Amino acid sequence: MGKRKDLDAVYRQLLLYRGALGNPPPLVFCDIDRYEVHTNFTRTMPRVHRFTNEDIPAGPEPLSSPRAPSRRWPRRHGTSRCPPIV
Numbered sequence: 001m002g003k004r005k006d007l008d009a010v011y012r013q014l015l016l017y018r019g020a021l022g023n024p025p026p027l028v029f030c031d032i033d034r035y036e037v038h039t040n041f042t043r044t045m046p047r048v049h050r051f052t053n054e055d056i057p058a059g060p061e062p063l064s065s066p067r068a069p070s071r072r073w074p075r076r077h078g079t080s081r082c083p084p085i086v
Contacts, residue, residue, distance in 0.1 A: 007036055 010029050018027065027038040037049040 007031060007034060011036065011038065 007029065010031070011027070014027055014029055018024070025039060025041045027040070029036055033053055035051050038046065039049070040046045
């Protein structure tokens with residue numbers, strides 16, 4: 001694709017691959033600066049959403065990842081043995 005490409009041509013090319021992609025309801029593509037989202041959900045009218053990098057608001061700081069849950073097995077009452085592997 002690349003910057004400043006004809007997004008209409010990109011959309012036409014994407015339509016050629018839509019079936020191989022499993023016919024997804026939203027088709028999303030961009031040229032680095034401009035974005036287009038074409039929606040085609042069941043029982044709704046197709047819509048086109050266009051926006052640029054400048055349209056994306058600066059959000060809050062990214063969330064830090066929560067601590068991963070423990071993968072240890074819970075202890076059985078009165079023992080420290082792990083459960084049998086099945």
